[in-house]
Amino acid sequence: MRALVVATMMGIFITVVSAVHPEFLVSPSFAVNPSEVLKDPALETRARDVSQNLRCLVCQNQSIDDSDAELARDLRLLVRERIKAGDTNTQVIDYVVSRYGDFVLLKPPFKAGTIVLWVGPVLAFIGGMIALVLYFRRRHQITVASSRRLTALSEDERKRLEKLMGDSS
Amino acid sequence: MKSMNRTLFYVPLAIFLVMVVYFAFGLTRDARVLPSVLINKPVPPLVLKPIEGSVRGFSTDDLKNQVTLVNVFGSWCIACKVEHPFLMELKKSNVVPIYGIDWREVNRKDGPAWLKRFGDPYTRIGDDPKSKAAIAFGVTGAPETFIVDHRGIIRYKHTGPLNYEIWRSTIGPIVDQLRRDQVKAKGTS
Numbered sequence A: 001m002r003a004l005v006v007a008t009m010m011g012i013f014i015t016v017v018s019a020v021h022p023e024f025l026v027s028p029s030f031a032v033n034p035s036e037v038l039k040d041p042a043l044e045t046r047a048r049d050v051s052q053n054l055r056c057l058v059c060q061n062q063s064i065d066d067s068d069a070e071l072a073r074d075l076r077l078l079v080r081e082r083i084k085a086g087d088t089n090t091q092v093i094d095y096v097v098s099r100y101g102d103f104v105l106l107k108p109p110f111k112a113g114t115i116v117l118w119v120g121p122v123l124a125f126i127g128g129m130i131a132l133v134l135y136f137r138r139r140h141q142i143t144v145a146s147s148r149r150l151t152a153l154s155e156d157e158r159k160r161l162e163k164l165m166g167d168s169s
Numbered sequence B: 001m002k003s004m005n006r007t008l009f010y011v012p013l014a015i016f017l018v019m020v021v022y023f024a025f026g027l028t029r030d031a032r033v034l035p036s037v038l039i040n041k042p043v044p045p046l047v048l049k050p051i052e053g054s055v056r057g058f059s060t061d062d063l064k065n066q067v068t069l070v071n072v073f074g075s076w077c078i079a080c081k082v083e084h085p086f087l088m089e090l091k092k093s094n095v096v097p098i099y100g101i102d103w104r105e106v107n108r109k110d111g112p113a114w115l116k117r118f119g120d121p122y123t124r125i126g127d128d129p130k131s132k133a134a135i136a137f138g139v140t141g142a143p144e145t146f147i148v149d150h151r152g153i154i155r156y157k158h159t160g161p162l163n164y165e166i167w168r169s170t171i172g173p174i175v176d177q178l179r180r181d182q183v184k185a186k187g188t189s
Helices: A002-020 A041-052 A070-084 A089-100 A112-151 A155-168 B002-026 B078-093 B110-118 B132-136 B164-188
Strands: B068-073 B098-103 B124-128 B144-148 B154-159
Touching: A041 A070, A041 A089, A070 A089, A070 B132, A089 B132, B068 B078, B078 B098, B078 B110, B078 B164, B098 B132, B110 B124, B124 B132, B144 B164, B154 B164
Parallel strands: B068 B098, B098 B124
Antiparallel strands: B068 B144, B144 B154
16 A cells, blocks of 8 residues: 555656656756757767767767767867868767777777677577577487376286286176 | 696686786776877967067977977966966076967956966967867867977876876976977988
């Protein structure tokens, strides 16, 4: 009963909080300052897209789009400046990678150095499946064999049984 | 079947040993120090304006024909204050010219005031209020110091404050070697 009350109260709390502050339930708010936003919405969308894929070098698990760090801000401005100057998204990203290395990409690229990272989990999964299949197959065989051993009567047992049966009839 | 079971018995041990090696390397390395991708690449083309109260900034071409240190600092940066006395020592001993990049001063007067108060170890200083130079150099925080050879190629990057110990063990020997390379290059040309 008490648990039910607590759960209800928490439910009400979350509903109220998220009604007043919608970002409570939504992913973390972005750090882009209104003054940074480009006038052209299409270019701004591209800038946001690029920024979301670039790691902030100060707080390393945030994108520059999320980060309040000053360096992240300057990187955002650089991204916008380059997009405005006519660079493609790839060109902008390539420039930043040429300065900071693959580390700035939140999604690591697929290449020789990262092959274990990308293929590793798939191989582990396949390996796990094979191990699982082998395990169950073997267990099944053992069960069949042992049940056969348990149900089948030995020669002695059969003779004793016949004798007993013969006696009763 | 029995022998296979016995080998399977060692699998967890093998995995454990692999992980020990992995973590031994992974956990002893500072994740915040990034290996620079700019090593053995030319200094990015830059023209840096002078800081307030000075008339000379510097450009990439100024770094050529000599071995130099390029030091990224800011008056807001506490670690820069820590390394500052050592930079003054370097200047006094006149071993290598230091080019400063005054990074992201909140107020344009802050950098010059800081240098006036503690001393100016730099041959020349470029102003970098919007991280243009810092990003071009792939800087992640101050202080960072680059060793640039006589052809204007970045040869080494040190993250964090410099001190005598680091100078003696790494920076100094590299600077000496690059100097010898420069003399050799002059001899052949």
